[in-house]
Amino acid sequence: MKRLLEYGKLAMFYVRVLSGYEERRIRSFRLQLEQRLRSAQEKKEAARKIPEQIMLSEVRRMVEEMQNVNKRLEEMEADINEYFKPIDKEVGVIMDMQMEKEKAKMEMMGSVYKQALIDKAETQEGGDVNSANQANKETLSAIFKQALLEKAEAEVAAEMNSSQKQTKSDSLSQQSQ
Template sequence: MNKLLDFGRKALFYVRVLSGYEERRIRSYRLQLEQRVQQVQARKAAINKVPERVILSEVRRMVEEMQALNKKLEETEAAIEEYFKPLDKEAEIIMKMQLQGEERTSEMMMKTLEKQALLQQVEAEKNAGMHRVDNSESNLNESELMEEEKTLKEMLKELQKQVLLEKADAENSDNVHEAHKSHINLTPASTTTPK
């Protein structure tokens, strides 16, 4: 009986091979295997792309956060500038007041120096006149009078030089303050002059 079953199986196999059924079955099985391999490779490629997608999404998120931070920084800078605008205006007003005060003091010093020079010149002329009277009375040498006049003239020249130097210093300080103002680069809407 076993021999008959073996013979039947072999005969059936020969019939399948001769009819081409077995070959078609092998081909279909091979195609199924190839399709499975392709599906597995596609899954593998998709799995390999997942980290790239994760990395790209992370990079996008970081770029968005950096852009948000830059925007916040710009907003805070603008707010700080707005906050310090009144302080800058007040600083400019204070500087103008100081410049005006320095100009007044320099003008007062110039006036006092000029008055002092005039007074010294008048005193020198009086002394010269008195020395002439004294010389005529006490018979002093004219050379002494000449020396005194020379010293008085020298003193007047020195005083005039000092007055000119102080004027130049005052002008230089004004120029320095104007240059300092130009470096500040502020344009106040309205400035009030102190009384």
């Protein structure tokens, strides 16, 4: 009986092969496997793209945040400049007043120097050689001190001018921005 069953199974297999049923079943199975393989590959590609998309979205978000921070900084800088504008004007006025005072001092020193020269000439006319030498020494000492003072004042004035120009150029550049 076993043999008969095996013979029957073998006969059925031949019938299926000859009729094409088995071939269709094998093709169908192969197509199902290919479809599963394709879908698995697509899922795999999608899984690979997800981290890239996440990173790109993070980068975009960070760039937007940086742009917002830059805008806020520019607004704050403009507000600060507006706040200090009156103070800058007052500083400019004070600097001008100091420069005028320095000029007045320089003019006064010049008149003192002229007066010293006049006094020297008068002492020399007086004829006293000793007193002339003494006056000469005092005059030279006064002239030397005056020259040192003028040099120091000129340096201070130059420094003040340069700082004033720098302040004005900074305020102009900030206003233009």
